[in-house]
Amino acid sequence: MVAEHYPVGLQMDVSYPNFKVSLTLLSARQLTFEIKEGPLARTETVDIQVVPIGNSVFAVSWQERDGATVTNIQDFDRCQVLSFATLPSGQFMRMTGPLVVTRPPDRVTDDRPQRNKALVLDAMTSLFQRRDAASVERLYAPAYIQHNPGIPQGRDALKAFVANLSRDVHYEPGLMVAEGNFVAIHGRIRGWADVPQVVVDLFRIEGGKLAEHWDVLQNDVPATATIGGASMFDPDEGSRQA
Numbered sequence: 001m002v003a004e005h006y007p008v009g010l011q012m013d014v015s016y017p018n019f020k021v022s023l024t025l026l027s028a029r030q031l032t033f034e035i036k037e038g039p040l041a042r043t044e045t046v047d048i049q050v051v052p053i054g055n056s057v058f059a060v061s062w063q064e065r066d067g068a069t070v071t072n073i074q075d076f077d078r079c080q081v082l083s084f085a086t087l088p089s090g091q092f093m094r095m096t097g098p099l100v101v102t103r104p105p106d107r108v109t110d111d112r113p114q115r116n117k118a119l120v121l122d123a124m125t126s127l128f129q130r131r132d133a134a135s136v137e138r139l140y141a142p143a144y145i146q147h148n149p150g151i152p153q154g155r156d157a158l159k160a161f162v163a164n165l166s167r168d169v170h171y172e173p174g175l176m177v178a179e180g181n182f183v184a185i186h187g188r189i190r191g192w193a194d195v196p197q198v199v200v201d202l203f204r205i206e207g208g209k210l211a212e213h214w215d216v217l218q219n220d221v222p223a224t225a226t227i228g229g230a231s232m233f234d235p236d237e238g239s240r241q242a
Helices: 112-128 135-139 155-163
Strands: 011-015 020-025 030-035 042-054 057-063 069-075 080-086 092-103 140-146 170-179 182-190 197-206 209-219
Touching (some): 112 197
Antiparallel strands (some): 030 042, 057 069, 069 080, 170 182, 182 197, 197 209
């Protein structure tokens, strides 16, 4: 990620323990902050330096008119800001607060959907094509929540489940749709039941790992046996990504 992906035009409120500040990201070189209440209350436009340090994470630093210096770690994936400020008096402040977007950026710069789709595809093929139980720790959150009633809760239980999968299990990925921290993937799995099944898996992503899962399965029916004549799953549908 480069600085040009900084979400210019975005407005957000950040709630620190002792005060709230509104930030308007005017460009990759300037922002305006407004503190409405308290001893620090004021509005100012400052020159900033933006340094990308991760996926949707930026280090943003500036100096204010009174000499105060501020460095923010703006994490748009986790919706939080870590702020480190030195006031003119020499007082040093460390603060963390959630951010709430009050106006979206001028253009879409969020690459989470593509990253999240890649994560889900990696997980589905690692587990249900290669039966790689060791990949569970890399891809799934420690407190992983499972809504399929036939699979135990937790990452360790999932690892054991994958290690004991039949060699007949094979997954074919298809169309994926992603928005925010959610990804849905349409696919077909063989060897899970007596007949191939078409499945829609829905994942919630948190902190770059799979945190929660839902699924719906239906026995596959050949197109020739359906009323409308359309297949339930097309192996080439993955090329039509949303």
